[in-house]
Amino acid sequence: MNILAFQRVEKPVLDQLKQNHTVRFFKNVDTTKDPEFLSFLNKTDGIIGLDLNVDQPLINQAPNLKIVSNVSVGYNNLDIETLTKRNIMATNTPGILTDTVADMVFGLILSTARRLPELDHYVKSGNWIESLDSTHYGTDVHHKTVGIIGMGRIGLAIAQRAHHGFDMKVIYHSRTKKPEAEERFQARYASLDELLRESDFVCLITPLTKETERLIGKREFSLMKNSAIFINGSRGRTVVEEDLIQALNHKEIAGAGLDVFENEPIQLDNPLLQMKNVVTLPHIGSSTLETELAMSTLAAKNLQTGLEGKKPPNLINSAVWDNK
Numbered sequence: 001m002n003i004l005a006f007q008r009v010e011k012p013v014l015d016q017l018k019q020n021h022t023v024r025f026f027k028n029v030d031t032t033k034d035p036e037f038l039s040f041l042n043k044t045d046g047i048i049g050l051d052l053n054v055d056q057p058l059i060n061q062a063p064n065l066k067i068v069s070n071v072s073v074g075y076n077n078l079d080i081e082t083l084t085k086r087n088i089m090a091t092n093t094p095g096i097l098t099d100t101v102a103d104m105v106f107g108l109i110l111s112t113a114r115r116l117p118e119l120d121h122y123v124k125s126g127n128w129i130e131s132l133d134s135t136h137y138g139t140d141v142h143h144k145t146v147g148i149i150g151m152g153r154i155g156l157a158i159a160q161r162a163h164h165g166f167d168m169k170v171i172y173h174s175r176t177k178k179p180e181a182e183e184r185f186q187a188r189y190a191s192l193d194e195l196l197r198e199s200d201f202v203c204l205i206t207p208l209t210k211e212t213e214r215l216i217g218k219r220e221f222s223l224m225k226n227s228a229i230f231i232n233g234s235r236g237r238t239v240v241e242e243d244l245i246q247a248l249n250h251k252e253i254a255g256a257g258l259d260v261f262e263n264e265p266i267q268l269d270n271p272l273l274q275m276k277n278v279v280t281l282p283h284i285g286s287s288t289l290e291t292e293l294a295m296s297t298l299a300a301k302n303l304q305t306g307l308e309g310k311k312p313p314n315l316i317n318s319a320v321w322d323n324k
């Protein structure tokens with residue numbers, strides 16, 4: 001079969017796929033224009049990879065496509081409605097990256113609160129020539145209140161770290177209440193506005209959907225404490241980035257830790273890059289050697305199973321299977 005691999009599939013997994021299939025790997029190409037990409041897409045049976053915008057125009061140019069296997073848990077890059085209408089399976093990689101992403105979110109909490117990147121730069125640039133004063137102090141993480149928006153798999157793992165590791169009070173907001181979080185971490189359900197008012201650390205970790213797009217904007221930042229630190233590990237478009245910049249400029253919040261941005265890679269003239277109280281990461285939530293390999297392996301299993309005409313373990317649009 002013809003397999004189109006896109007942007008990120010770990011090499012051992014790619015090599016294994018090549019043993020049974022004709023595989024073409026594409027990275028950083030214009031998927032609307034690149035002639036080689038479009039020519040291969042036209043005969044592609046399966047797609048595996050990260051962040052390929054699988055929209056209606058792309059699907060229309062892939063008459064043989066049977067399955068799209070995302071190497072990510074988020075699947076906001078897929079037009080699920082059109083894929084389902086065309087009986088094309090869509091899969092993702094939930095679960096195996098949960099702890100790795102929660103570690104990264106905690107890394108952002110700690111590095112923003114304790115100003116770690118800023119002080120690392122301070123030391124390395126030779127400025128540490130005398131004992132520091134309160135202008136360089138950070139703020140405590142332990143025993144503070146963390147508000148988790150999106151108490152799913154990753155939300156729970158963040159709550160676990162907050163409760164057991166840092167003695168934090170956990171409040172959360174999701175579409176539904178989560179008894180598991182309440183039992184295991186004494187987490188309390190709150191409305192979005194209550195959570196924003198009460199949290200020292202506001203952590204956003206929902207999927208990007210029609211409902212969560214621009215969920216956090218001017219009004220929401222104005223509800224947060226002036227001392228609050230905002231952490232985004234979800235997707236850039238869940239936040240109105242312009243409003244985040246304004247909230248930071250006007251000191252409505254104290255800082256932000258961001259793994260995701262409206263445009264990725266971020267433009268170098270983005271004001272967020274000039275702010276010392278903002279810690280930025282290049283969307284690396286799940287990017288450890290172990291977890292990326294596990295994600296690629298699971299994505300390949302989803303792909304292979306689907307191409308063999310069996311139900312993939314992580315099928316998103318089960319209607320395609322039910323209609324068979």
Ligand SMILES: NC(=O)C1=CN([C@@H]2O[C@H](COP(=O)(O)OP(=O)(O)OC[C@H]3O[C@@H](n4cnc5c(N)ncnc54)[C@H](OP(=O)(O)O)[C@@H]3O)[C@@H](O)[C@H]2O)C=CC1
Pocket residue numbers: 073074075094095097101149150151152153154155173174175176177205206207208209211212233234235259260283284285286
């Ligand atoms: N930065 C990075 O590298 C990474 C980012 N991510 C992002 O994290 C997301 C979450 O992953 P994961 O935890 O596995 O997903 P889950 O599906 O397990 O959890 C998502 C949670 O978000 C909640 N939610 C959905 N819509 C809303 C809404 N409108 N308002 C409030 N809560 C909502 C859901 O609530 P309910 O259960 O009540 O429906 C659920 O609790 C991914 O979709 C991806 O976008 C993931 C991995 C890495």
Ligand SMILES: O=CC(=O)O
Pocket residue numbers: 071072073074075097285286
């Ligand atoms: O952003 C990464 C994902 O797995 O989703």
